[in-house]
Amino acid sequence: MKELIDRLKKIVGDRFVSEAPEERYIYSMDMGTMPASAPDLVVMPASTEEVSKIMEAANAHQVPVTPMGGGLVLSGLTRALKGGMILDMKRMNRITEVNPKSRYAVVEGGTSQGMLQAYLKKNHPELKHSVPDAPPIATLAGNVCIHGSGHLSVLGGYHSDMLTGMEVVLPTGEVIRTGSCSVSSDWFGKAPLPDLSGLFMGWAGTTGVVTRLGIKLFPSYRYNDLLIFVCDDAEDMPDVISRLTSTQVAEDMTPWMTPIPEWARGFMHINIAYGAHSKAELTFKRNLLQMSVKAYKDKKTGGFLPMPPPQKNRYMKIPTPDLVRFADVRKGGGFEYVGAIMAIEHFAEAYRAGVEIAEKNEVSYSMGARIVGAGHSMMFFYAYAFNRADQADMARAQKALEETNAATLEMGGIPWKAELPAQQQIIEKMAPDTFALMNRIREALDPNHIMNPGNWERA
Amino acid sequence: MRGIAVEAIKFDPEICNQCETVDCLMKCQYIEFTDVAEAKTEKLKINAGEHSRVLDECLTCYACQEYCPYDNNPFYLLVERQEQLGLLPAPTPIVTEQLKMMGPKGKIQKEAVTPPVVNMCAFPMLTGSVRGKLFEGASVIVGTDIFCNIMWLHFAKNSTIKERVPKMIDNIMDYYLRDSGVDEMVCFHDECYGTYTNLAPAFGIEVPFKSIHLFDYINDRLDELADRITPLNVKVAYQRPCSNRLIPETDPVLDEILEKIGAERVPRTYDRENALCCGGVPRVHQRDDLADELVEKNINDMLDVGAAYCIFNCPFCMATLGQEVAENGIMPILISDLVQMALGE
Ligand SMILES: Cc1cc2nc3c(=O)[nH]c(=O)nc-3n(C[C@H](O)[C@H](O)[C@H](O)COP(=O)(O)OP(=O)(O)OC[C@H]3O[C@@H](n4cnc5c(N)ncnc54)[C@H](O)[C@@H]3O)c2cc1C
Ligand code: SF4
Ligand code: SF4
Numbered sequence: 182m183k184e185l186i187d188r189l190k191k192i193v194g195d196r197f198v199s200e201a202p203e204e205r206y207i208y209s210m211d212m213g214t215m216p217a218s219a220p221d222l223v224v225m226p227a228s229t230e231e232v233s234k235i236m237e238a239a240n241a242h243q244v245p246v247t248p249m250g251g252g253l254v255l256s257g258l259t260r261a262l263k264g265g266m267i268l269d270m271k272r273m274n275r276i277t278e279v280n281p282k283s284r285y286a287v288v289e290g291g292t293s294q295g296m297l298q299a300y301l302k303k304n305h306p307e308l309k310h311s312v313p314d315a316p317p318i319a320t321l322a323g324n325v326c327i328h329g330s331g332h333l334s335v336l337g338g339y340h341s342d343m344l345t346g347m348e349v350v351l352p353t354g355e356v357i358r359t360g361s362c363s364v365s366s367d368w369f370g371k372a373p374l375p376d377l378s379g380l381f382m383g384w385a386g387t388t389g390v391v392t393r394l395g396i397k398l399f400p401s402y403r404y405n406d407l408l409i410f411v412c413d414d415a416e417d418m419p420d421v422i423s424r425l426t427s428t429q430v431a432e433d434m435t436p437w438m439t440p441i442p443e444w445a446r447g448f449m450h451i452n453i454a455y456g457a458h459s460k461a462e463l464t465f466k467r468n469l470l471q472m473s474v475k476a477y478k479d480k481k482t483g484g485f486l487p488m489p490p491p492q493k494n495r496y497m498k499i500p501t502p503d504l505v506r507f508a509d510v511r512k513g514g515g516f517e518y519v520g521a522i523m524a525i526e527h528f529a530e531a532y533r534a535g536v537e538i539a540e541k542n543e544v545s546y547s548m549g550a551r552i553v554g555a556g557h558s559m560m561f562f563y564a565y566a567f568n569r570a571d572q573a574d575m576a577r578a579q580k581a582l583e584e585t586n587a588a589t590l591e592m593g594g595i596p597w598k599a600e601l602p603a604q605q606q607i608i609e610k611m612a613p614d615t616f617a618l619m620n621r622i623r624e625a626l627d628p629n630h631i632m633n634p635g636n637w638e639r640a
Numbered sequence: 641m642r643g644i645a646v647e648a649i650k651f652d653p654e655i656c657n658q659c660e661t662v663d664c665l666m667k668c669q670y671i672e673f674t675d676v677a678e679a680k681t682e683k684l685k686i687n688a689g690e691h692s693r694v695l696d697e698c699l700t701c702y703a704c705q706e707y708c709p710y711d712n713n714p715f716y717l718l719v720e721r722q723e724q725l726g727l728l729p730a731p732t733p734i735v736t737e738q739l740k741m742m743g744p745k746g747k748i749q750k751e752a753v754t755p756p757v758v759n760m761c762a763f764p765m766l767t768g769s770v771r772g773k774l775f776e777g778a779s780v781i782v783g784t785d786i787f788c789n790i791m792w793l794h795f796a797k798n799s800t801i802k803e804r805v806p807k808m809i810d811n812i813m814d815y816y817l818r819d820s821g822v823d824e825m826v827c828f829h830d831e832c833y834g835t836y837t838n839l840a841p842a843f844g845i846e847v848p849f850k851s852i853h854l855f856d857y858i859n860d861r862l863d864e865l866a867d868r869i870t871p872l873n874v875k876v877a878y879q880r881p882c883s884n885r886l887i888p889e890t891d892p893v894l895d896e897i898l899e900k901i902g903a904e905r906v907p908r909t910y911d912r913e914n915a916l917c918c919g920g921v922p923r924v925h926q927r928d929d930l931a932d933e934l935v936e937k938n939i940n941d942m943l944d945v946g947a948a949y950c951i952f953n954c955p956f957c958m959a960t961l962g963q964e965v966a967e968n969g970i971m972p973i974l975i976s977d978l979v980q981m982a983l984g985e
Contacts, residue, residue, distance in 0.1 A: 411731075413733040471928060491962070
């Protein structure tokens, strides 16, 4: 190990390699329920070249490498399950290009959501990217790698759909590119080439290290507004969502169902965000959204919450502070959610399962969803807050999470950014030849099995 | 002493039968009638508990309560009929969720108070308005456990008013006034004053304390603080709220206040008996087109008369219109804040 450490120090500099116990402790866990697993060391590279050299060294020493961005995935995917090093990407945080006409940005693999958001606001106020509701230190690479979603997902789909290309250091140290940037100096998109980006998305950091990526940008509007639709029958939700998305007007749609505060219990809400270049256009879009669900208004079974502008502001913050606030309800710093990616027609079933599981396990819960695309699917989330210092509380949350994962698969959904037990549940259901192909691909990319080992493996 | 809610709203059908002008409906700004005869036919249907298109088209602006020259409570009766006939003006989930949201939370605790006791209703975020010399020594009471509950008139929910208002009155007495030997309270909002002085008697609810309207309180205070007033010399447009329709006798007091602080209440088209809804309630009723129209009319009217300030006494009107008013270069402000400006506070 000493030899490796010396080699790494030569690559990144003394300050950016650490095997200090306190560092190893901090990097051993995230806020979720997965047990801690400490790395032997933490390394912080500053360039693609450094990442490449680190991978060569790791191969030479057969030491595992776990890439990490903000470490906010919550499902324990950045724990060093088999020791080795955490490759903390946060120093690679440059925004190397913004193309305002073709609307994309190119950022390094450790650039945070907050940095790009602030940079665009300051330098390109006419542009924005799709921001997830994670704390702003979460990285674009970490988020794209897990098929994240955010405030423009109705418009643009999953964040992996918004990817225009990547630069990746393979487990063996070669630097490859996917998308147009592999042929051209422009990072406009993945078409028309064979799409190799899929080799790195959804793999939980087991196939390579993303050192740069291109991401789509969208118009940032001067006028922005939000509607909140309310009804009390979960069975109505797929139809309501389908009607609202049919207008192709919303940027983001996030249903929420929560028992706290008490007045909200039992009601289905959908926040619908949209923007426009003028007030007249904004009103036009609002009317389209309202017209789409007129049948519910006429039957008096649903409608829009009356909300004067000052009250709306709270709901229009990006990222929203509400989830972070909920994450702290039990105090003690524990929070995790199951994101069930599924078809929207399962909404009512998903909601009922959530209430049943939460009540049975007596956990603090909040439920919601993010609609992705024009109703093409949704990320239905079951969020559980727990007190990390209270073992029984944590065990209850863990059990609720496990039951939720099982229920998700049962309904035809798939747990998102699955933690280890959920990965096992998915593998069980996956077509065997598909899983075999995954293993062959991994074998080809990572012959020494050093990339985030333990993940996507049959137990 | 618990006020007792009775089933019926106080009104005399005979007065309506004899009525020749049917001002309650003929003056309505939101529903058209071909002539007095048609208005009368509709009014008599309402009185008889039959369906009338008025029950569907009503904006719940409260104005007919002011228009009736005989204080025959046309608006309270209208809401009663809406509820009896199941004609909810807003979608059911909106109503039921609001009912839960604004319901008493049972968090009230006994507190000693000293006059002036200022009732801030259910709006803790507005208690900062009670400050300075104007409210020197005031005790503030606030929270959903003393919420006046008048808003349910917009939701066809007289039943909620009957159920909750007596409880709120009990709370005000039991938790604040009685033990402190206080028998009067300043109502910061028209809603509360309207509830305790106009709605309660019409609903047969007893009120054991005296309510003082904010305007009366400020008007008297300005006499005491006369030497501190620096006249503002500004033109103000007043956005008169729906609940002031229940208590029109307080409107001239505002004129006195404005005169004392050197503010001119510009004679805009939509003031006094002709006041126009701020647009908030039609949004509750999912009538956004109408709400947009009302907002535009109000703003244009204020601009036409060259108002520098738009003054509000209703926090909901201010929340609804404030941003739009400001975007049009007019400063939105609560009346108490305007007065405090004149007092140099
Ligand atoms: C309160 C809260 C709200 C959230 N809301 C959202 C939301 O709205 N939408 C959403 O999508 N997510 C959300 N999340 C989940 C998560 O925090 C985000 O998806 C976040 O963007 C993940 O990025 P990260 O940098 O923290 O990734 P990490 O946790 O660091 O990593 C995630 C995965 O990607 C791998 N990885 C990281 N960087 C690289 C790289 N450069 N190359 C290769 N692999 C890499 C890791 O090994 C790991 O498997 C939320 C989390 C919290 C705590
Ligand atoms: S309520 Fe008043 S104005 Fe209307 S008809 Fe009766 S008496 Fe006339
Ligand atoms: S409340 Fe207003 S809208 Fe309704 S009938 Fe009376 S005056 Fe007309």
